[in-house]
Amino acid sequence: MIDLGIGHPYNGLELLAFQRALYAPDRSYWTNALASPAHGSFNDLPPTLVIVGEHDPLRDDGLDYARKARSEGADIKTHVGKGMPHGFVMQQHLVPEASAEAEKQILAFLAG
Numbered sequence: 030m031i032d033l034g035i036g037h038p039y040n041g042l043e044l045l046a047f048q049r050a051l052y053a054p055d056r057s058y059w060t061n062a063l064a065s066p067a068h069g070s071f072n073d074l075p076p077t078l079v080i081v082g083e084h085d086p087l088r089d090d091g092l093d094y095a096r097k098a099r100s101e102g103a104d105i106k107t108h109v110g111k112g113m114p115h116g117f118v119m120q121q122h123l124v125p126e127a128s129a130e131a132e133k134q135i136l137a138f139l140a141g
Contacts, residue, residue: 052064053065066094067093071097071103072101072102074105075104076106076138077098077104078106078134078135079092079094079095079106079107079108080131080135081107081108081110082109082110082114083111083113084112085113085114085115085116088109091107092107106134106138
């Protein structure tokens, strides 16, 4: 978040901190598994697909979540959109090839 969030045009540290304050205003919530699943147990986690952009300020959080879950035996797949920002999957009109590749990963994951 530090490396990719400083000076980010629409997902900078200030905006992310503001959004976190709206979502979890009490600091004690930040490590509550109901607010932040990375702080919970992965025992009953269903097969999961984690998609992040290479230049997403939240990339490392997503990849850390996947690593932790995988280390506890969860079935986790990951996809990193090369050169992509946060939310690239929903930006078909801006990054059609990367968005289509992520969609392909999603459909393959759902197909099992």
